[in-house]
Amino acid sequence: xxxxxxxxxxxxVTRIEGHGDIVVDAKEGKIEKxxxxxxxxxxxxxxxxxxxxxxxxxxxxxRICGICSIGHTLASLKATEAAMDIKIxxxxxxxxxxxxxxxxxxxxxxxxxxxxVPDLLRVNSVLPxxxxxxxxxxLVTKLHRLANELCDAVGGRTTHPIRARVGRFSMxxxxxxxxxxxxxxxxxxxxxxxxxxxxxxxxxxIPDFTRETEYLSLTYDKEYAIYDGQCITNxxxxxxxxxxxxxxxxxxxxxxxxxxxxxxxxASFMVGALARYNNNYKQLSPLATxxxxxxxxxxxxxxxxxxxxxxxxxxxxAVERAIAHIDWLLNHDLELETPEIKPKEGKGAGAVxxxxxxxxxxxxxxxxxxxxKANCVIPTNLNHNNIQLDFEKMVPEFMHLGEKExxxxxxxxxxxxxxxxxxxxxxxxxxxxx
Amino acid sequence: xxxxxxxxxxxxxxxxxDEGAGLYAVxxxxxxxxQEPLDPLAPDLVExxxxxxxxxxxxxxxxxxxxxxxxNCGIAAGQYRRFLPQDAxxxxxxxxxxxxxxxxxxxxxxxxxxxxxxxxxxxxYCIQAADMSLSETLSPVVQQNLPNLVQDVYNEIRSxx
Numbered sequence: 001x002x003x004x005x006x007x008x009x010x011x012x013v014t015r016i017e018g019h020g021d022i023v024v025d026a027k028e029g030k031i032e033k034x035x036x037x038x039x040x041x042x043x044x045x046x047x048x049x050x051x052x053x054x055x056x057x058x059x060x061x062x063r064i065c066g067i068c069s070i071g072h073t074l075a076s077l078k079a080t081e082a083a084m085d086i087k088i089x090x091x092x093x094x095x096x097x098x099x100x101x102x103x104x105x106x107x108x109x110x111x112x113x114x115x116x117v118p119d120l121l122r123v124n125s126v127l128p129x130x131x132x133x134x135x136x137x138x139l140v141t142k143l144h145r146l147a148n149e150l151c152d153a154v155g156g157r158t159t160h161p162i163r164a165r166v167g168r169f170s171m172x173x174x175x176x177x178x179x180x181x182x183x184x185x186x187x188x189x190x191x192x193x194x195x196x197x198x199x200x201x202x203x204x205x206i207p208d209f210t211r212e213t214e215y216l217s218l219t220y221d222k223e224y225a226i227y228d229g230q231c232i233t234n235x236x237x238x239x240x241x242x243x244x245x246x247x248x249x250x251x252x253x254x255x256x257x258x259x260x261x262x263x264x265x266x267a268s269f270m271v272g273a274l275a276r277y278n279n280n281y282k283q284l285s286p287l288a289t290x291x292x293x294x295x296x297x298x299x300x301x302x303x304x305x306x307x308x309x310x311x312x313x314x315x316x317x318a319v320e321r322a323i324a325h326i327d328w329l330l331n332h333d334l335e336l337e338t339p340e341i342k343p344k345e346g347k348g349a350g351a352v353x354x355x356x357x358x359x360x361x362x363x364x365x366x367x368x369x370x371x372x373k374a375n376c377v378i379p380t381n382l383n384h385n386n387i388q389l390d391f392e393k394m395v396p397e398f399m400h401l402g403e404k405e406x407x408x409x410x411x412x413x414x415x416x417x418x419x420x421x422x423x424x425x426x427x428x429x430x431x432x433x434x
Numbered sequence: 435x436x437x438x439x440x441x442x443x444x445x446x447x448x449x450x451x452d453e454g455a456g457l458y459a460v461x462x463x464x465x466x467x468x469q470e471p472l473d474p475l476a477p478d479l480v481e482x483x484x485x486x487x488x489x490x491x492x493x494x495x496x497x498x499x500x501x502x503x504x505x506n507c508g509i510a511a512g513q514y515r516r517f518l519p520q521d522a523x524x525x526x527x528x529x530x531x532x533x534x535x536x537x538x539x540x541x542x543x544x545x546x547x548x549x550x551x552x553x554x555x556x557x558x559y560c561i562q563a564a565d566m567s568l569s570e571t572l573s574p575v576v577q578q579n580l581p582n583l584v585q586d587v588y589n590e591i592r593s594x595x
Contacts, residue, residue, distance in 0.1 A: 114487065130547045137548060145491035158488070 004029035006399055008407045012039075013414050020419060022410050024395055034395050036387045036414065038257040046374040054080050054343060054369040055166055061361060061376060062160045067110070067420055069159045070103040070151060071354030072361070072376075074227065077166055078350025079361040082243070084369070085344065086167045089337055091329070095169055097227045098325040099154050099161065100352060101318040104226065106147035106158075107355035108273070108311040108318070111418045112199070113140040116308045119412045120202040136198050139191050143315075146184050150322065153177055168337045175330055182326045185319050189287070192316050196291045199312050203296055206309070207409055210302040211393045213386055214266045215275035216248065218353050224283040224317060225276070226353045232279050234300070235265040242351040245360045249377050261385035262377075268385035271357025272417065273310035274301065288317040304390055305416045311355070343369025356380055356418050380419045387417055439497040440477035442587060445538060446504055447484055452563035452576045455504040457481045459559075462584045477591055493545055498555040500587055503538055504563045504576070511564035512575025514583045516590075519543075519556055557590070559583055 006026035012019040019040050025033040045064050049057050058076035062069045074096050081088065088096075113136075114126045123129065130137050148158045153173045155161025163171045218229030219239055230239035231248045240248055251260040263269060277284075277292070278300045284292065292298070292313040297306060349362040357379030364373040390413055398406050444460035447453045460481050467476055477500075482489060493499070507515050507522075524539035538558065545551045561583055564573035572580065 127544065130544060134548060141487075141490045141548075144488070145494065148488060148491060 006031075006395075006403050006406060008403060008410070010407060010411060013411050020414060022391075022407070022414070024391075024406065024410070026395075026399060029399075031395055031399075034388075034391050035256050036384060036391055038259040038384060040258055042258060045376060049363070049371045049374045052371050054084065054363075054365055054371065057363060057371055057374070058164070058166070059160075059162075061374070064376060064378070065354075065420060066159055067107050068103060068354040068356065068359070070099045070155060070161055070164075071352050071359050073155075073161050073164050074100065075350045075352045075354075075359045075361040075376075076363075077164060078352065079348050079363050080166050080350075080365070082348025082350055083344075083346040083363055083365050084166075084341070084348070085346065086339075086341060088167055091172075091332065091334060092167070092169055092337070093227070094325050094328050095154055095172070096164060098322055098329075099151060099164065100226050101322040101325070102147050102150040102154065104318040104355055105315050105322070106144060106151060107418075108315045109140060109143050109147060109195075111355070112308050112311050112315075113137075113144075113195070115415055115418075117199075117202065119408075119415060120205040122205075133198075136195070139194060143188055143191055143195070146181075146188055150181055150185075153181060167339045167341050170336075172334050172336055173329075175334070178326050178329055182323055182330070185323050185326070188319055189316075192319060193291075196294060196312055196316070199309070200295055203309070206303070206305045207412065208303075209305065209390075209394055209397065209409075209413075211304070211390055212302045213389070214264055214269035215278045216264065216269045216271050216358060216382065217276040217279045218242075218351060218358055219280055223321075224280045224285075226321075229351070229353075231351075231358070233264060233269060234278065242360065243349050245349055245351065245362070245377065249360065249382060251377065251381070257384060259381050259384055261388075262382040263385055268389045269382065270304065270307075270386045270417075271379045271382045272307050273314050273355070274304065274307040275357060276353060277301070277310040277313065284313065285317055285320045287320060288313050291316045304386075304413060307416050307418065311418070343367065347373075354379060356420055357382060378420075380417075383417050383419065387414060387419075437495045438475065438478045439495070440475075440499070440591065441480055441492065441496055442477050442500045442502065442591070443480040443482050443489075443492060444502045445482055445484070445489075448570055449568060451565040451567055451569040451571065452504045452561070452573050453566050454570075455561050455563070455572060455576055455580060456502040457483065458572060459502045459561075459580055459584050459587070462581060463587060466584065466588055487541075489541060490545060490548070490550060493550045493554070496554055498557075500557050500559065500590065501538060502559045502561075502583070502587065504566075505560045507560045507562055509562045511562050511573070512579045514559055514561040514579060516557055516559050516586065519546075519558060522558070559587060 008024040010022040021037040023035040058073045061076045062073040064072050152158045156163040163169050214233045214235050216233045218225035219232035220229035232239045249262040251262050295309045345367040347364040351360045360377040362375045398409050444456035446456040460479050464479050519542040522539050526537040564575050
């Protein structure tokens, strides 16, 4: 086939969560169609929580995702607490942040090592690496296990935590257990450095592609934002409160996708590790900054493939912050809290930075604490539009490589975003013509 | 947290009828063991669900693992077999690695390549599913035979085999 004729129909992209398709058609060098399509069915979580008691909502919406279920739980709890004006203690906040860092480590390690590294080595999956890079795979499983068990110890389960409740934790990890985790986390820093060396050795295989876009994340004056913060992009100077998130994400629907798209000041924006890094890199810890520089992240970067490098950097940051949070917990008296929570009519939004980007939950409750209305805006949703526009720039730049190579690079780009497509398929607000 | 050297791991999904048999079996075994005096050497009982590659983490620091899973092992519905991983061949068709592509036999082959199961004793109890439709209850034949499977697992633990 001539390199001027391209006919790519990938049904479905592998090594991502959920289903997404790539369609590229070109004839005689003229590009006729370039699409990133999301064909998954909507999942109606917002409808499921209507009429549910506020104490049940996070348990249900946590099931939106099996990877960032902790982030969904915490965004949900924050939204409920905002709606009912519920304050949390410092201990609860620290435990929640510890959970977030456990989840970041777990998800980033899984994505970069199991799903992205095969692209950098041009193999179909992680399976061939078990024989060719056994030590690295064992290192990865060790880090992954540590992250999972940390989430388990704090949240009561590896995924879908049961101890994080509205206004409190229902059970606390004991200090002996926390001290053991601190030891393992400190030891894991060396493992992460080894992993960073491996990624550095492969960094030359990261495609040379840039497209400057708007980068949306939370930002927080006290630290690199993961749990707390307000909305920020590189196109605005003043952060926007989470309660005004709808004016930031501006969701809309397109015919090619069951997932909603988003945009703000430009045609699209990007969320995720690279967006967080671009907006907040000056607040990273020294070791995370060193690893970033070692891997070629030296400030704002417009290559979407570098999202995976930012994930490695955030893995280091997650371990450092987790150690700091455990230190805090070890140095304070931990007592189970049983705050009296009275339902209150109201509406509130909550946001956290999950591995794939900023996640928003918003609920409206009646005076009995029953949910009247819910809205969940998932980061993978927010990236679909940016992936589409990346495709539109990438196809003309890479089509000279031929159909096979172009397809490989497009699939690799999708995976670089770490999409979690099942989560992102969203209730469609449409009007039927008939 | 220190692990016990032996583990019984149930696999499956409770929302798909018999597909959840491994989880129900672990639940039955737990009830049985709880009726006995506390035994520090009792196996860890793990309802692993559908863990994908996370199951690798359960292999560390173990001497023996008994897996319980529902499946198609070519026998009558509700019957079950105990076998060793090397005595079975996976017929599951997979294309590329994905978090959703997983089966126990192939997983154990991978774990072996990684050196994760060296010197470990592994047994698999597979019960033949009759119904894999959306339901939170087991089919009558699986429900009827599952206690027998659990008794065999219990005997195996207690005999130290």
